[in-house]
Amino acid sequence: MASIRFDRIGKSFGETEIIKNLDFSVNDGEFMVFVGPSGCGKSTVLRMIAGLETISTGELWIGDRVVNDVHPKDRDIAMVFQSYALYPHMSVYDNIAFGLKIRKLPDADIRKRVQDAADLLGLDKLLDRKPKALSGGQRQRVALGRAIVRNPSVFLFDEPLSNLDAELRVQMRAEISKLQRRLNTTTVYVTHDQVEAMTMGQRIAVLSACDKAHPRDTNLMQCGSPMDLYDRPDNIFVARFIGTPNMNIVHARLGDDGATLSSLGGSMPVSAQFKEAAQARRGQEVMLGIRPEHIGAPHEVDWPQIQAVQGQVEMVELLGHEAILHFRVGEQIMVGRLHSHGRLPSPGDTVTMHLKCEAIHLFDPVTELRLR
């Protein structure tokens, strides 16, 4: 068991700085998910924890020691790779036992530990097989077995589910979560899939690229519990990244009284949580964010404070239990949600939708940060 602490960690390849100023920690026994679009450096950060990448600046702590210069094998970690990275010429048993054999544990001990891990993962009947005779899900399990058998203080997962089909992914997602809760081992899990992040993580760190095209002080956009990120995104990047369909972000202007907000051809009250911030920015431009589930048809929703918006239907996506409505308000495409069993509008229709005013998020148009 161990916590992981990033103390102003940075990483450059030559002149190119790809990780900047990471400063946060993963608590002991916590399931932390790193999520971000491809190229944001999340895998690099994971590999720095594993010791597969060097750290350019800052200090990385695992437990009570700085591990910048500690060899991967001495960091007491186990890693599961996207490609599984099983040893193709070894049986399942030998794959799982390899790390223990290298560490010269007694044979009886190895046999017991491998057997326990195999039982836990349902691999006990496959121990003699070679990896090529296994299905994707079974290979993934062997990779998990190889990680847990060593009983490390930190688990690292590098997009472990992205090679599996959709059904298996959902199943393994639950299994990994369950396994982690049972073993209670500090875990860092990297994914680009925000659904995986939301469902698995006790906390989520949203990372973003940090390069010339995206000048930022740090790759870390926000770190918090899933609902924290969902309900109170720190910035527009997180607001858009977490949640499907994406949050609607539109321009708005605060009224001279600082209590109203004009946007989308109407004017609406500023919600309580932004009162002070809005007072301070009277008459200024802001960005308004609202999630699709907070835009609904008038007869389907019953919200205390609403703002009606009129637009033209562009597209309706039917999902079974609900329908996603894309409609145009002026130049702006908005996304809202309808119950799928009501009468659905067709493209070209004019619709009136209601916005839930308390659910509106406000961001600074320049810094893109949430107003406080």
Added chain:
Amino acid sequence: MANMKTRNHIWLHLGLISFTLLAIYPVLWVLALSFSGQQSVGLIDLPQDPSFLERLRAILPVPEHWSVKNYTEVWTEQQFGRWLWNSVVISLMTTLLGVFLACTAAYAFSRFRFPGRNTGMLMFLVSQMFPGTLMLIPLFIIIVKQLELGNTYLGLVIVYATTSIPFCVWMLKGYFDTIPYDIEESALIDGASRLTIFWRIILPLAKPAIAITALFSFMTAWNEFILASVFMESEANYTAPVGLRFFVGGFSSQWGYFAAGSVIVSLPVVALFLQLQKYLISGLTAGSVK
């Protein structure tokens, strides 16, 4: 239409068969000669005024009398056994040394980034562009004059290993490149050292490529004639190819022994080829594409 197709097939096969005969005719001649029990290069003594049929018979690669005398005598009355032994020892040592050095070098070229990496690979390639005979004099000076390894196994082993290594390194590097680095990183985290990874992960995985390079190294040493004939002075140290030449050089013309010896020399290579055939196909292509 179908008729035309059959006719084309017949012509095609006639052509192929005649080319095949053309290619294996010398081999058949050597085989016939080895089983003829005689030493002359011709199989049949023609009479003074041969008829057409007699001439035709004379070019058929079939001996007048079948006999294994050439085979038995090449063992008993000549030093051929000794020469074959020399070849076996030298070829096996070359294979061991060549493959070991090629594996370690290829692994370094494949996995590590170091100054001179590209230049090194290029130099290996360039070294393959010169004909072997061009190297004869410098090699003679280095091995015989300076290292004083003339007339020894070691001298030839060093020379053969160095000539086969460049090809082997390229071949193996290509194969190592196809082994995902994830596997090594995984082993690294599992606690394995570089050396353990090399021995227990990489080499077992590269078996097909190693089989090919081993075969190549072995054949380089087994078939080589020019260097061996220059370096090996005493008759007892001849390798098989040099020994074979001994039967028909200068004042002797024991073509029967020569033929029997040639067949014996080619057998191990044929056997190895058959054995490694499955690797040959996967090994030769495996290095090129992922």
